[in-house]
C-alpha cells in the first residue's frame with residue numbers, strides 16, 4: 508500500500524498553506540516544487556518538523572527539480588505572480604501564462620497520470636492553457652475558484668443573518684472575476700431561502716434586496732478587498748483551504764458537489780470552454796457537470812461572465828499561447 512502523492516507546484520503563500528493542510532489532514536506525501544532555490548526545502552522542513560506535535564505520518568519535502576514530482580496523483584498549481592493593489596486578475600495573463608506553460612510541460616513529462624488543480628490567476632485562462640499543453644483528458648484538469656467564491660458568499664450571508672456558516676448553502680457560478688454570478692435564488696439556510704430570512708429580518712422586501720445586492724457585490728470584489736488590505740500579495744489561506752477540499756474529494760472519492768472551473772461541452776449552452784459550474788468531484792475528477800435551470804436574469808449574468816472568459820481566451824490566442 509502506498510500513500511497518495513501530492514505535488515505542489517509553487518511554494519509561495521498559497522503553496523505553504525497547502526502543504527501544511529495536506530500534512531494536518533494526512534492526505535498523502537507532499538512534494539513542493541518552486542524555482543526559488545532552497546525556499547521550498549526550508550518551508551517543507553519547517554512543516555515536517557511539526558509532525559510529532561501535530562501527529563501526522565506523511566512526508567513533506569521541497570525541491571527545485573521537477574523529477575521529484577514523478578508519480579504524483581494530484582498536482583496543485585499555484586506557480587505565478589499574485590495581484591498587487593489596483594491590479595485585476597486579468598493583468599497577470601502574460602506573465603502567468605509563460606509560467607503555466609513551463610509547469611504544464613513538466614507535469615506532462617513527470618506526472619502524466621495525475622489530476623491537476625490550477626489556482627494561478629487569471630484562473631479560467633490558466634486552466635485552459637494547462638489542459639491544452641498537457642493534453643490530459645478534461646476531467647483530470649480543473650480549477651479552484653468557485654469553492655472559494657461560494658465560501659465567501661456563504662460567510663457574508665452568515666455574518667449578516669447571525670447564524671452558523673455551517674448551515675449556509677450558497678453557490679457562485681461563472682468565471683473567477685468581477686463577472687462571477689452569486690446565485691441568490693438558490694442560496695439557503697438549511698433549506699430556508701436566504702431572501703425569506705432577510706425579508707423577515709427587515710420586514711421589507713426592498714431593504715432585503717438592497718442588503719443582498721451589497722453581499723453579492725462584496726462577493727464579486729472579495730479577492731480585491733483582501734489585496735487592498737494586504738498591500739503585497741493576495742488571499743492565501745482561503746484559496747488553499749478551498750483547493751484542499753477539492754483534492755480531498757478526489758483522493759477520498761467523496762463525490763462532493765462543488766463549484767469547479769470545469770470543461771463545458773454544451774452544458775449551460777456553452778460549448779468547448781472552461782467555466783465555473785457545480786460538478787460531482789470524485790476519484791475520476793470532474794465526473795459530471797450539474798446543470799441548473801437559470802432564469803433570464805441569471806442566464807444573462809452567466810452569458811456576461813462567459814464573454815469575459817472568452818475575451819481572455821482570445822487574448823491568449825492572440826499572444827500565441829493557444
Ligand code: APR
Pocket residue numbers: 516517518519520521522540541542543585586587588589590599603606609610626627628629740741742743746
Ligand atoms: N515555476 C514554479 N514556481 C514559480 C515559477 C515557475 N516558473 N515562477 C514563480 N514561481 C513561484 C514563486 O517563486 C512563488 O514562490 O510561484 C510562487 C507564487 O507564490 P506567491 O507569489 O506567494 O503567490 P500566491 O499568493 O501563492 O499566489 C499564487 O495563485 O491565487 C493565485 O493570483 C494568485 O496567481 C497567483 C497564484
